[in-house]
Amino acid sequence: MRVLLTTIGSRGDVQPVVALAVRLKELAQEVRLCAPPDFRDWAGELGIPFTPVGPVLSSTGKADPAAAPPTPEQRRRMVADSVAAQFEAVTAAAEGCDVIVAGGYLVIAARTVAEQRGIPYFMAAYSPNFLPSPHHAPPVYPMLGEKPSDGTVGNATLWARETQRWNTIWSDLLNAHREAAGLTPVTDVRQYLFTDKPWLAADATLGPWPGDSEVVQTGAWILPDDRPLSGELEAFLDEGEPPVYFGFGSIRAPRDLSRTMIEAARALGRRAIVLRGWADLSLLDGEPDCLSIGEVNQQTLFRRVAAVVHHGGAGTTTAAARAGAPQVVLPQHADQHYWAQRIGELGIGTAHAPSPHTTASLTDALGHALKPDVTTRARSVATTVRTDGAQTAANLLLAARPV
Numbered sequence: 001m002r003v004l005l006t007t008i009g010s011r012g013d014v015q016p017v018v019a020l021a022v023r024l025k026e027l028a029q030e031v032r033l034c035a036p037p038d039f040r041d042w043a044g045e046l047g048i049p050f051t052p053v054g055p056v057l058s059s060t061g062k063a064d065p066a067a068a069p070p071t072p073e074q075r076r077r078m079v080a081d082s083v084a085a086q087f088e089a090v091t092a093a094a095e096g097c098d099v100i101v102a103g104g105y106l107v108i109a110a111r112t113v114a115e116q117r118g119i120p121y122f123m124a125a126y127s128p129n130f131l132p133s134p135h136h137a138p139p140v141y142p143m144l145g146e147k148p149s150d151g152t153v154g155n156a157t158l159w160a161r162e163t164q165r166w167n168t169i170w171s172d173l174l175n176a177h178r179e180a181a182g183l184t185p186v187t188d189v190r191q192y193l194f195t196d197k198p199w200l201a202a203d204a205t206l207g208p209w210p211g212d213s214e215v216v217q218t219g220a221w222i223l224p225d226d227r228p229l230s231g232e233l234e235a236f237l238d239e240g241e242p243p244v245y246f247g248f249g250s251i252r253a254p255r256d257l258s259r260t261m262i263e264a265a266r267a268l269g270r271r272a273i274v275l276r277g278w279a280d281l282s283l284l285d286g287e288p289d290c291l292s293i294g295e296v297n298q299q300t301l302f303r304r305v306a307a308v309v310h311h312g313g314a315g316t317t318t319a320a321a322r323a324g325a326p327q328v329v330l331p332q333h334a335d336q337h338y339w340a341q342r343i344g345e346l347g348i349g350t351a352h353a354p355s356p357h358t359t360a361s362l363t364d365a366l367g368h369a370l371k372p373d374v375t376t377r378a379r380s381v382a383t384t385v386r387t388d389g390a391q392t393a394a395n396l397l398l399a400a401r402p403v
Contacts, residue, residue, distance in 0.1 A: 004090070010038075012314060025046075027398070054082060083173040101393075123193060125199070138159055198216070201220055233273075236273070243305055246261040258282055264366050302323035311329070321382060326369040330362075337354070
């Protein structure tokens with residue numbers, strides 16, 4: 001069987017489909033990956049044929065999060081360019097494939113390409129709040145002028161607005177491509193892309209599906225990582241008590257976040273490890289209580305830190321929970337508010353308000369996360385996090401392969 005896995009976004013969107021690709025390869029299946037060009041080298045190292053889609057994204061992490069959002073016209077151009085690039089790339093990558101799997105949230109072209117080719121299509125979300133339910137609100141995108149729900153508007157209303165937003169942004173562009181291919185127009189874009197039976201690639205303890213609609217929860221797609229830590233990082237870890245890890249991964253970081261994070265750690269007598277990430281976070285000074293690092297094996301590192309302070313992406317949340325590390329989540333958009341809420345509900349950390357991030361507020365949140373009862377609870381929850389999600393998804397694909 002030849003499987004095309006495709007996604008749009010940063011590492012948090014790409015790593016799960018890479019995990020599934022690696023598992024399928026181990027099961028002797030042919031796999032192709034269609035993703036942003038930032039991940040071409042990584043796919044090559046893993047021996048996965050790769051088709052780039054869209055522009056390089058890594059530079060967006062350095063953009064000022066306080067800058068003015070794109071104008072409506074700029075957004076329209078960005079959306080139109082994205083849809084055109086997806087149809088071109090996914091169509092080329094799907095040549096000869098038996099099934100297409102779309103991972104994440106904004107893969108617009110994949111189902112239409114699968115429909116053209118008469119092959120099965122599956123969509124996988126990485127967080128429950130990407131899928132409609134009266135039990136949670138939809139994701140939030142500040143760049144579109146949205147704010148997290150304050151509870152005054154019901155979830156049913158919020159999801160109705162989400163449906164309308166999807167249709168307003170994507171409907172004309174998607175249907176233009178469908179008309180050109182001789183296909184009927186789509187009236188509900190999000191429903192069409194997500195299907196009547198989407199997959200949920202999230203751990204059932206951390207992000208349980210409430211069960212009010214038909215969703216297949218496979219568990220998180222975790223890529224095994226056996227890379228050693230650098231000698232410098234090993235030495236830093238061995239020199240004292242477990243430090244606090246700070247990282248914002250592939251997303252933009254608020255202004256002065258490095259200063260705020262390091263000052264908060266020092267206020268609590270803790271050392272700090274700062275992930276540079278796409279935002280290129282830096283240290284305040286050359287003091288020996290802080291270390292700056294690049295991309296790292298989280299699975300190993302998180303078992304050796306006192307706490308993990310991060311943006312609340314599904315991958316980092318799952319990695320920290322699996323390692324038994326208390327968490328402080330500073331959410332900005334998309335699924336991050338959901339994961340921040342879940343960390344608080346599970347008692348394994350603290351959800352910091354989206355903003356402002358001050359030394360005092362982060363010190364308070366980190367102090368709570370470092371309490372012994374939170375650490376004990378985090379270690380307990382870690383024993384329930386499953387690691388077989390990619391295998392479950394692979395089994396579903398193998399069951400769906402053509403006879």
